[in-house]
Amino acid sequence: MxxxxxxxxxxxxxxxxxxxxxxxxxxxxxxxxxxxxxxxxxxxxxxxxxxxxxxxxxxxxxxxxxxxxxxxxxxxxxxxxxxxxxxxxxxNQGISMLVPTLLEVGSKEQCAKWVGPTIRGEVIWCQGYSEPGSGSDLAAAKTHARVEDGHFIINGQKIWTSSAHFADMMFLLCRTETEKGKHGGLSYLLVPMSAPGIDVRPLVTMTGRAEFNETFLTDVRVPIDQIVMRRGDGWHVANVTLKYERLLLGDPNKLTYRLARVIELMKKTSLEGVPTIQIPEYRDRLLRIQGEVLASKFHGLRLLSEQAKGEESGVRRLIVKLNGTMIAYRLSSLAVDVLGAAGLPYEPKGEALEDDEATTWQIDNMYDIGLIIGGGSSNIQRNIIGERGLGLPREPTADIKLGPKE
Ligand SMILES: Cc1cc2nc3c(=O)[nH]c(=O)nc-3n(C[C@H](O)[C@H](O)[C@H](O)COP(=O)(O)OP(=O)(O)OC[C@H]3O[C@@H](n4cnc5c(N)ncnc54)[C@H](O)[C@@H]3O)c2cc1C
Known part of the structure:
Protein backbone atom coordinates (compact mmCIF):
# COMPACT_ATOMS: atom_id res chain seq x y z
CA MET A 1 0.00 0.00 0.00
CA ASN A 92 -15.41 29.80 19.35
CA GLN A 93 -19.06 28.86 19.80
CA GLY A 94 -20.17 31.03 16.89
CA ILE A 95 -17.63 29.78 14.37
CA SER A 96 -17.46 26.14 15.36
CA MET A 97 -21.05 25.53 16.47
CA LEU A 98 -23.52 28.09 15.14
CA VAL A 99 -22.06 28.53 11.63
CA PRO A 100 -22.21 24.79 10.73
CA THR A 101 -25.70 24.65 12.28
CA LEU A 102 -26.93 27.51 10.08
CA LEU A 103 -25.29 25.97 7.02
CA GLU A 104 -27.04 22.67 7.80
CA VAL A 105 -30.52 23.80 8.86
CA GLY A 106 -30.69 27.62 8.73
CA SER A 107 -32.36 29.68 6.01
CA LYS A 108 -30.39 31.32 3.16
CA GLU A 109 -31.14 34.73 4.70
CA GLN A 110 -29.77 33.63 8.08
CA CYS A 111 -26.60 32.25 6.44
CA ALA A 112 -26.15 35.45 4.41
CA LYS A 113 -26.60 37.63 7.48
CA TRP A 114 -24.55 35.77 10.09
CA VAL A 115 -21.95 33.41 8.58
CA GLY A 116 -19.58 36.06 7.12
CA PRO A 117 -19.30 38.36 10.16
CA THR A 118 -19.05 35.33 12.46
CA ILE A 119 -16.19 33.59 10.62
CA ARG A 120 -14.33 36.90 10.36
CA GLY A 121 -14.45 37.08 14.17
CA GLU A 122 -16.54 40.27 14.14
CA VAL A 123 -19.70 38.82 15.74
CA ILE A 124 -19.25 36.77 18.90
CA TRP A 125 -21.93 34.29 19.98
CA CYS A 126 -22.78 32.55 23.21
CA GLN A 127 -24.84 29.42 23.80
CA GLY A 128 -28.00 29.73 25.91
CA TYR A 129 -28.82 26.09 26.65
CA SER A 130 -28.19 25.16 30.31
CA GLU A 131 -30.51 26.28 33.08
CA PRO A 132 -30.35 25.78 36.83
CA GLY A 133 -32.67 22.75 36.52
CA SER A 134 -31.63 21.48 33.09
CA GLY A 135 -28.02 20.75 32.24
CA SER A 136 -27.67 17.07 31.41
CA ASP A 137 -31.44 16.93 30.95
CA LEU A 138 -31.37 19.75 28.41
CA ALA A 139 -34.87 19.16 27.04
CA ALA A 140 -36.31 20.11 30.44
CA ALA A 141 -35.51 23.80 29.70
CA LYS A 142 -38.06 26.13 31.30
CA THR A 143 -37.12 29.47 29.71
CA HIS A 144 -40.13 30.26 27.55
CA ALA A 145 -41.22 32.61 24.79
CA ARG A 146 -44.71 33.71 23.80
CA VAL A 147 -45.58 35.41 20.52
CA GLU A 148 -46.90 38.97 20.56
CA ASP A 149 -46.94 41.66 17.81
CA GLY A 150 -44.59 39.76 15.50
CA HIS A 151 -42.09 39.18 18.30
CA PHE A 152 -41.08 36.40 20.67
CA ILE A 153 -41.21 37.68 24.26
CA ILE A 154 -38.67 35.64 26.22
CA ASN A 155 -38.58 35.09 29.98
CA GLY A 156 -36.35 32.80 32.02
CA GLN A 157 -32.84 32.11 33.22
CA LYS A 158 -29.80 30.49 31.65
CA ILE A 159 -26.64 29.47 33.47
CA TRP A 160 -23.00 28.62 32.66
CA THR A 161 -23.33 30.84 29.58
CA SER A 162 -19.68 31.02 28.43
CA SER A 163 -18.62 34.35 26.87
CA ALA A 164 -22.03 36.01 27.49
CA HIS A 165 -20.21 38.93 29.14
CA PHE A 166 -18.61 39.90 25.80
CA ALA A 167 -20.87 38.22 23.23
CA ASP A 168 -22.96 40.12 20.65
CA MET A 169 -25.52 37.37 20.07
CA MET A 170 -26.91 34.26 21.76
CA PHE A 171 -28.39 31.11 20.25
CA LEU A 172 -31.06 30.22 22.74
CA LEU A 173 -33.13 27.14 23.42
CA CYS A 174 -36.53 27.93 24.88
CA ARG A 175 -40.05 26.59 25.27
CA THR A 176 -42.61 28.00 22.84
CA GLU A 177 -45.17 25.21 22.31
CA THR A 178 -46.54 24.40 25.74
CA GLU A 179 -48.92 21.72 24.48
CA LYS A 180 -46.33 19.78 22.47
CA GLY A 181 -44.50 18.01 25.31
CA LYS A 182 -40.91 18.09 26.55
CA HIS A 183 -38.93 17.72 23.32
CA GLY A 184 -41.54 18.94 20.82
CA GLY A 185 -42.19 22.22 22.63
CA LEU A 186 -38.78 23.82 22.11
CA SER A 187 -37.55 26.47 19.67
CA TYR A 188 -34.09 27.81 18.78
CA LEU A 189 -33.84 31.59 18.63
CA LEU A 190 -31.10 34.06 17.68
CA VAL A 191 -31.04 36.80 20.29
CA PRO A 192 -28.99 40.05 20.34
CA MET A 193 -27.27 40.42 23.71
CA SER A 194 -27.94 44.17 23.54
CA ALA A 195 -31.74 43.58 23.68
CA PRO A 196 -33.39 45.28 26.67
CA GLY A 197 -34.19 42.77 29.46
CA ILE A 198 -30.96 40.74 29.29
CA ASP A 199 -28.97 40.79 32.50
CA VAL A 200 -25.59 39.01 32.45
CA ARG A 201 -24.01 38.24 35.82
CA PRO A 202 -20.47 36.81 35.60
CA LEU A 203 -19.55 33.71 37.63
CA VAL A 204 -15.93 33.52 38.78
CA THR A 205 -14.36 30.08 38.26
CA MET A 206 -11.36 28.59 40.05
CA THR A 207 -9.12 30.36 37.51
CA GLY A 208 -10.06 33.52 39.41
CA ARG A 209 -11.66 34.91 36.27
CA ALA A 210 -15.23 35.05 35.04
CA GLU A 211 -15.49 32.78 32.02
CA PHE A 212 -19.17 31.97 32.20
CA ASN A 213 -22.28 33.69 33.49
CA GLU A 214 -25.81 33.58 34.75
CA THR A 215 -28.05 35.15 32.12
CA PHE A 216 -31.47 36.45 33.12
CA LEU A 217 -34.05 37.23 30.42
CA THR A 218 -37.02 39.41 31.29
CA ASP A 219 -39.54 40.28 28.55
CA VAL A 220 -36.77 40.17 25.91
CA ARG A 221 -38.27 40.95 22.48
CA VAL A 222 -36.93 39.21 19.38
CA PRO A 223 -38.49 39.52 15.88
CA ILE A 224 -40.34 36.37 14.93
CA ASP A 225 -38.04 35.60 11.97
CA GLN A 226 -35.07 35.18 14.34
CA ILE A 227 -35.90 31.49 14.68
CA VAL A 228 -33.88 28.66 13.14
CA MET A 229 -36.23 26.19 11.40
CA ARG A 230 -39.77 26.36 12.79
CA ARG A 231 -41.48 26.60 16.16
CA GLY A 232 -41.17 23.24 17.91
CA ASP A 233 -38.04 22.24 15.91
CA GLY A 234 -35.70 23.52 18.64
CA TRP A 235 -34.71 20.09 19.93
CA HIS A 236 -33.59 19.03 16.46
CA VAL A 237 -31.63 22.25 15.87
CA ALA A 238 -30.09 22.09 19.36
CA ASN A 239 -28.83 18.60 18.60
CA VAL A 240 -27.31 19.70 15.31
CA THR A 241 -25.35 22.31 17.30
CA LEU A 242 -24.39 19.70 19.93
CA LYS A 243 -22.99 17.50 17.19
CA TYR A 244 -20.56 20.29 16.23
CA GLU A 245 -19.90 21.26 19.86
CA ARG A 246 -18.59 17.76 20.56
CA LEU A 247 -16.12 18.12 17.72
CA LEU A 248 -15.04 21.57 18.94
CA LEU A 249 -14.48 20.46 22.52
CA GLY A 250 -12.46 17.36 21.63
CA ASP A 251 -10.92 18.72 18.39
CA PRO A 252 -7.99 16.41 17.47
CA ASN A 253 -6.21 19.25 15.63
CA LYS A 254 -6.26 21.36 18.76
CA LEU A 255 -4.77 18.40 20.64
CA THR A 256 -1.99 18.03 18.04
CA TYR A 257 -1.28 21.77 18.29
CA ARG A 258 -1.12 21.63 22.08
CA LEU A 259 1.02 18.48 21.97
CA ALA A 260 3.55 20.38 19.81
CA ARG A 261 3.59 23.15 22.44
CA VAL A 262 4.16 20.66 25.29
CA ILE A 263 7.06 19.09 23.37
CA GLU A 264 8.60 22.56 22.93
CA LEU A 265 8.09 23.22 26.64
CA MET A 266 9.75 19.92 27.55
CA LYS A 267 12.77 20.83 25.46
CA LYS A 268 13.07 24.20 27.23
CA THR A 269 12.52 23.11 30.84
CA SER A 270 14.94 21.02 32.88
CA LEU A 271 15.31 19.30 36.22
CA GLU A 272 18.79 19.28 37.79
CA GLY A 273 20.27 20.15 34.41
CA VAL A 274 18.47 17.38 32.48
CA PRO A 275 15.90 18.56 29.87
CA THR A 276 12.50 17.26 30.99
CA ILE A 277 11.99 15.62 27.59
CA GLN A 278 14.82 13.24 28.50
CA ILE A 279 13.50 12.32 31.95
CA PRO A 280 11.92 8.84 31.69
CA GLU A 281 8.82 9.59 33.86
CA TYR A 282 7.88 12.66 31.85
CA ARG A 283 8.87 11.07 28.56
CA ASP A 284 6.69 8.05 29.32
CA ARG A 285 3.68 10.30 30.01
CA LEU A 286 4.36 12.27 26.85
CA LEU A 287 4.55 9.17 24.66
CA ARG A 288 1.33 7.73 26.06
CA ILE A 289 -0.46 11.03 25.37
CA GLN A 290 1.13 11.26 21.93
CA GLY A 291 -0.32 7.81 21.12
CA GLU A 292 -3.75 8.93 22.29
CA VAL A 293 -3.54 12.16 20.28
CA LEU A 294 -2.64 10.16 17.16
CA ALA A 295 -5.57 7.80 17.75
CA SER A 296 -7.86 10.84 18.10
CA LYS A 297 -6.47 12.33 14.93
CA PHE A 298 -7.17 9.18 12.90
CA HIS A 299 -10.63 8.90 14.44
CA GLY A 300 -11.22 12.53 13.38
CA LEU A 301 -10.14 11.67 9.82
CA ARG A 302 -12.57 8.74 9.78
CA LEU A 303 -15.39 11.12 10.74
CA LEU A 304 -14.34 13.58 8.04
CA SER A 305 -14.39 10.80 5.43
CA GLU A 306 -17.87 9.81 6.58
CA GLN A 307 -18.95 13.44 6.28
CA ALA A 308 -17.50 13.68 2.77
CA LYS A 309 -19.46 10.55 1.77
CA GLY A 310 -22.62 11.98 3.33
CA GLU A 311 -22.71 9.24 5.98
CA GLU A 312 -24.00 9.91 9.48
CA SER A 313 -21.32 9.25 12.13
CA GLY A 314 -23.80 8.85 15.00
CA VAL A 315 -22.30 8.14 18.41
CA ARG A 316 -18.78 7.97 16.93
CA ARG A 317 -18.80 11.76 17.24
CA LEU A 318 -19.31 11.48 21.00
CA ILE A 319 -16.00 9.62 21.30
CA VAL A 320 -14.28 12.80 20.06
CA LYS A 321 -15.72 14.82 22.96
CA LEU A 322 -15.26 12.09 25.57
CA ASN A 323 -11.63 11.25 24.72
CA GLY A 324 -10.53 14.67 23.47
CA THR A 325 -11.42 16.52 26.67
CA MET A 326 -9.76 13.85 28.85
CA ILE A 327 -6.57 13.91 26.73
CA ALA A 328 -6.52 17.73 26.78
CA TYR A 329 -6.64 17.63 30.57
CA ARG A 330 -3.80 15.10 30.76
CA LEU A 331 -1.75 17.23 28.33
CA SER A 332 -2.09 20.44 30.32
CA SER A 333 -1.47 18.50 33.58
CA LEU A 334 1.82 17.27 32.09
CA ALA A 335 2.72 20.84 31.09
CA VAL A 336 2.03 22.14 34.60
CA ASP A 337 4.13 19.33 36.15
CA VAL A 338 6.97 19.93 33.71
CA LEU A 339 7.00 23.61 34.65
CA GLY A 340 8.02 22.51 38.16
CA ALA A 341 8.37 25.44 40.54
CA ALA A 342 7.22 27.86 37.80
CA GLY A 343 3.94 25.92 37.59
CA LEU A 344 3.18 26.36 41.30
CA PRO A 345 2.55 30.07 42.01
CA TYR A 346 -0.68 31.31 40.53
CA GLU A 347 -2.11 34.74 40.86
CA PRO A 348 -4.76 35.72 38.34
CA LYS A 349 -4.40 39.37 37.41
CA GLY A 350 -6.70 39.62 34.42
CA GLU A 351 -6.32 38.95 30.71
CA ALA A 352 -2.79 40.35 30.31
CA LEU A 353 -1.19 37.49 32.22
CA GLU A 354 -2.22 35.01 29.54
CA ASP A 355 0.94 36.02 27.69
CA ASP A 356 2.95 34.35 30.42
CA GLU A 357 3.47 30.70 29.42
CA ALA A 358 3.23 29.16 32.90
CA THR A 359 -0.01 31.01 33.66
CA THR A 360 -1.48 30.06 30.28
CA TRP A 361 -0.90 26.38 31.03
CA GLN A 362 -2.32 26.73 34.54
CA ILE A 363 -5.46 28.45 33.26
CA ASP A 364 -5.82 25.86 30.48
CA ASN A 365 -5.41 23.06 33.01
CA MET A 366 -8.16 24.40 35.29
CA TYR A 367 -10.40 25.15 32.32
CA ASP A 368 -9.82 21.67 30.86
CA ILE A 369 -11.48 20.12 33.92
CA GLY A 370 -14.58 22.17 33.10
CA LEU A 371 -14.66 20.95 29.51
CA ILE A 372 -14.98 17.34 30.73
CA ILE A 373 -18.35 18.55 32.10
CA GLY A 374 -19.32 21.27 29.58
CA GLY A 375 -21.18 20.31 26.39
CA GLY A 376 -22.50 17.18 28.14
CA SER A 377 -20.47 15.52 30.89
CA SER A 378 -18.32 12.41 30.31
CA ASN A 379 -20.93 10.37 32.22
CA ILE A 380 -23.61 11.45 29.77
CA GLN A 381 -21.38 10.74 26.74
CA ARG A 382 -20.67 7.24 28.11
CA ASN A 383 -24.40 6.65 28.69
CA ILE A 384 -25.26 7.59 25.12
CA ILE A 385 -22.37 5.61 23.60
CA GLY A 386 -23.37 2.60 25.73
CA GLU A 387 -27.08 2.75 24.99
CA ARG A 388 -27.20 3.92 21.38
CA GLY A 389 -23.81 2.71 20.18
CA LEU A 390 -23.28 -0.57 22.02
CA GLY A 391 -26.95 -1.46 22.48
CA LEU A 392 -26.69 -1.75 26.27
CA PRO A 393 -29.94 -1.58 28.27
CA ARG A 394 -31.22 1.95 28.84
CA GLU A 395 -30.75 3.37 32.30
CA PRO A 396 -33.97 3.83 34.28
CA THR A 397 -35.44 7.31 33.91
CA ALA A 398 -36.43 9.46 36.86
CA ASP A 399 -40.08 9.07 35.80
CA ILE A 400 -40.14 5.40 36.92
CA LYS A 401 -42.08 5.13 40.18
CA LEU A 402 -40.19 3.06 42.73
CA GLY A 403 -42.29 1.67 45.53
CA PRO A 404 -43.98 -1.44 46.91
CA LYS A 405 -45.52 -3.77 44.31
CA GLU A 406 -49.29 -3.64 44.27
C1 LIG B 1 -16.56 25.22 31.46
C2 LIG B 1 -18.03 25.08 31.14
C3 LIG B 1 -18.57 25.86 30.14
C4 LIG B 1 -19.94 25.74 29.86
N1 LIG B 1 -20.46 26.56 28.89
C5 LIG B 1 -21.78 26.50 28.64
C6 LIG B 1 -22.37 27.38 27.68
O1 LIG B 1 -21.68 28.20 27.07
N2 LIG B 1 -23.70 27.34 27.48
C7 LIG B 1 -24.51 26.45 28.13
O2 LIG B 1 -25.70 26.44 27.88
N3 LIG B 1 -23.99 25.60 29.06
C8 LIG B 1 -22.64 25.62 29.33
N4 LIG B 1 -22.10 24.77 30.27
C9 LIG B 1 -23.00 23.88 31.02
C10 LIG B 1 -22.80 22.42 30.70
O3 LIG B 1 -23.33 22.06 29.45
C11 LIG B 1 -23.47 21.65 31.86
O4 LIG B 1 -22.68 21.90 33.01
C12 LIG B 1 -23.51 20.17 31.63
O5 LIG B 1 -24.41 19.86 30.59
C13 LIG B 1 -23.93 19.42 32.90
O6 LIG B 1 -25.11 19.97 33.41
P1 LIG B 1 -25.24 20.45 34.94
O7 LIG B 1 -24.07 21.31 35.26
O8 LIG B 1 -26.61 20.99 35.14
O9 LIG B 1 -25.06 19.12 35.80
P2 LIG B 1 -26.18 18.03 36.11
O10 LIG B 1 -26.95 17.73 34.88
O11 LIG B 1 -26.92 18.46 37.33
O12 LIG B 1 -25.27 16.79 36.45
C14 LIG B 1 -24.56 16.71 37.71
C15 LIG B 1 -23.73 15.43 37.70
O13 LIG B 1 -24.60 14.29 37.53
C16 LIG B 1 -24.20 13.51 36.42
N5 LIG B 1 -25.39 13.00 35.73
C17 LIG B 1 -26.52 13.69 35.43
N6 LIG B 1 -27.40 12.91 34.78
C18 LIG B 1 -26.81 11.70 34.66
C19 LIG B 1 -27.20 10.46 34.07
N7 LIG B 1 -28.38 10.33 33.47
N8 LIG B 1 -26.32 9.43 34.14
C20 LIG B 1 -25.11 9.55 34.73
N9 LIG B 1 -24.69 10.70 35.31
C21 LIG B 1 -25.51 11.75 35.27
C22 LIG B 1 -23.41 14.45 35.52
O14 LIG B 1 -22.45 13.74 34.76
C23 LIG B 1 -22.73 15.36 36.53
O15 LIG B 1 -21.55 14.75 37.01
C24 LIG B 1 -20.75 24.85 30.59
C25 LIG B 1 -20.18 24.07 31.60
C26 LIG B 1 -18.84 24.18 31.88
C27 LIG B 1 -18.28 23.33 32.97
Missing part, protein backbone atom coordinates in the same frame (compact mmCIF):
# COMPACT_ATOMS: atom_id res chain seq x y z
CA UNK A 2 1.36 3.44 -0.91
CA UNK A 3 0.48 5.94 1.80
CA UNK A 4 2.42 8.85 0.23
CA UNK A 5 0.43 11.86 -0.97
CA UNK A 6 -0.06 12.17 -4.74
CA UNK A 7 1.29 15.26 -6.62
CA UNK A 8 -1.84 17.39 -6.01
CA UNK A 9 -1.66 16.94 -2.23
CA UNK A 10 2.13 17.22 -2.10
CA UNK A 11 1.80 20.61 -3.84
CA UNK A 12 -0.77 21.76 -1.28
CA UNK A 13 1.43 20.52 1.56
CA UNK A 14 4.37 22.53 0.17
CA UNK A 15 2.17 25.60 -0.26
CA UNK A 16 0.85 25.43 3.33
CA UNK A 17 4.31 24.70 4.71
CA UNK A 18 5.63 27.78 2.88
CA UNK A 19 2.79 29.91 4.28
CA UNK A 20 3.45 28.71 7.83
CA UNK A 21 7.20 29.40 7.39
CA UNK A 22 6.70 32.92 6.06
CA UNK A 23 3.67 34.02 8.09
CA UNK A 24 3.69 31.77 11.20
CA UNK A 25 5.26 34.52 13.34
CA UNK A 26 2.03 36.53 12.95
CA UNK A 27 -0.08 33.80 14.58
CA UNK A 28 -1.73 34.49 17.93
CA UNK A 29 -0.88 31.93 20.61
CA UNK A 30 -4.34 30.37 20.94
CA UNK A 31 -7.66 30.04 19.13
CA UNK A 32 -8.86 32.72 21.57
CA UNK A 33 -12.31 31.27 22.26
CA UNK A 34 -12.31 32.58 25.83
CA UNK A 35 -12.07 36.26 25.02
CA UNK A 36 -12.96 38.66 22.23
CA UNK A 37 -10.42 38.24 19.42
CA UNK A 38 -7.84 41.03 19.61
CA UNK A 39 -6.33 42.88 16.62
CA UNK A 40 -3.67 40.23 16.10
CA UNK A 41 -6.22 37.38 16.10
CA UNK A 42 -8.51 39.27 13.69
CA UNK A 43 -5.64 40.03 11.29
CA UNK A 44 -4.52 36.37 11.39
CA UNK A 45 -8.09 35.26 10.74
CA UNK A 46 -8.30 37.61 7.75
CA UNK A 47 -5.07 36.18 6.34
CA UNK A 48 -6.28 32.58 6.74
CA UNK A 49 -9.60 33.38 5.06
CA UNK A 50 -7.80 35.08 2.17
CA UNK A 51 -5.63 32.00 1.56
CA UNK A 52 -8.46 29.49 2.03
CA UNK A 53 -6.91 27.94 5.14
CA UNK A 54 -10.06 28.75 7.09
CA UNK A 55 -13.71 28.33 6.00
CA UNK A 56 -12.28 26.60 2.93
CA UNK A 57 -15.56 24.85 2.10
CA UNK A 58 -18.01 27.59 3.10
CA UNK A 59 -19.70 29.10 0.01
CA UNK A 60 -18.20 32.36 -1.27
CA UNK A 61 -21.50 34.20 -0.97
CA UNK A 62 -21.36 33.59 2.79
CA UNK A 63 -17.76 34.82 3.12
CA UNK A 64 -15.94 31.48 2.78
CA UNK A 65 -13.39 30.27 0.20
CA UNK A 66 -15.97 28.28 -1.73
CA UNK A 67 -14.05 25.08 -2.56
CA UNK A 68 -15.79 21.69 -2.53
CA UNK A 69 -15.09 19.53 0.54
CA UNK A 70 -11.87 17.54 0.20
CA UNK A 71 -11.03 15.67 3.39
CA UNK A 72 -7.36 15.21 2.46
CA UNK A 73 -6.92 18.95 1.93
CA UNK A 74 -8.40 19.75 5.33
CA UNK A 75 -6.23 17.10 6.96
CA UNK A 76 -3.06 18.47 5.33
CA UNK A 77 -3.82 22.08 6.33
CA UNK A 78 -4.68 21.08 9.90
CA UNK A 79 -1.56 18.93 10.13
CA UNK A 80 0.82 21.63 8.92
CA UNK A 81 -0.65 24.28 11.24
CA UNK A 82 -0.94 22.12 14.32
CA UNK A 83 2.46 20.45 14.10
CA UNK A 84 4.11 23.87 13.63
CA UNK A 85 2.26 25.10 16.76
CA UNK A 86 0.59 27.82 14.68
CA UNK A 87 -3.02 28.86 15.35
CA UNK A 88 -5.48 27.34 12.84
CA UNK A 89 -7.75 30.39 13.32
CA UNK A 90 -10.43 31.45 15.76
CA UNK A 91 -12.42 28.67 17.38
Missing amino acids: DLAYGPKYRALQEEVRGFVRSHGHLSPRTGGGRKRPDKRALAWQHLLLQHGYFARNIPKEYGGFGLPLDVMELAIIADEFSSAGVSPGIM
